[in-house]
Amino acid sequence: MWQLVTHKPHSRKRGKSSSEYHSPLERPITVGSVVAQAQVSELDSQKAYRKTFRFNLGQGVGLTTAWTTTMMLDLYAIATGGSASPVRIYNNMKLIGVKMWTPMASGDALAVSTTIILEFSPSLVAGFGGSPRIPHTSTTISASKLAHICAKPKVGELASHWFSAQQGNYTLFNMQATNSTVLQLDFMVVEVNGETPVTNAYTSSVAKGTIGVTNFGVTGCRSIGLENLVNP
Secondary structure (H helix, E strand, C coil): CCCCCCCCCCCCCCCCCHHHCCCHHHCCCCHHHHHHHHCCCCCCCCCCEEEEEEEEECCCECCCCEEEHHHHHHHEEECCCCCCCCEECEEEEEEEEEEEECCCCCCCCCCCCEEEEEEECCCCECCECCCCCCCEEEEECCCCCCCEEEECCCCCCHHHCCEECCCCCCEEEEEEECCCEEEEEEEEEEECCCCCCCECCCCCCCCCCCEEECHHHCCCEEECCCCECCCC
16 A cells, blocks of 8 residues: 655755846855956957968969968968059968869879879978978869868978068978869968068059958969959
8 A cells, every 4th residue: 555755845045146146246256256347358459360362373383482471471462552562461370281173083084183292391491390291182083072171280390380560581381283174271360469571572553441362473373252462
């Protein structure tokens, strides 16, 4: 036979737990909470942020073309009017990675294959070691498959470090690409903040105040979705 058992309620009133306080006015006031609210958090005038730019290479690019820190700093700029040199927007940059896609091959197994190559700089600069001479390569002979490279410089290699407008120029990477290759660059940047603006190596006749890219001065290189300050 079952017997119903009931419990007497506690006569002592249960206090609220900290999770049951729904309003800041109900929370207990402590010395720590007062001090925390009185302190002003540290404010950084600027923080580094990530950018991704894509380009279409209308002509093939050979390994002899060196992609340098100066080219990267000159990349994004604002036109100063007339035919004057645009002024750089970025003062510090750090390369995160490079991606490349080629168009599909003709599908003929006997046709010349489509190959792309990327090699981070093996040189030494100010004691920082370059990358080993092991380039990233991708080849396709298929009419339904793209050649694709996704490469990041290893920590400690020259191409993985921050560089600025106040430093000397050096090579980040070399690449070999075919016509119509898509190039994507991922990098961290800090904009000019108190430094004297630097004019880049190109001239542009677009309207004063126009912000865009200078396409590295590489023949046939066009930005995807950005204003071209230089049209090679």
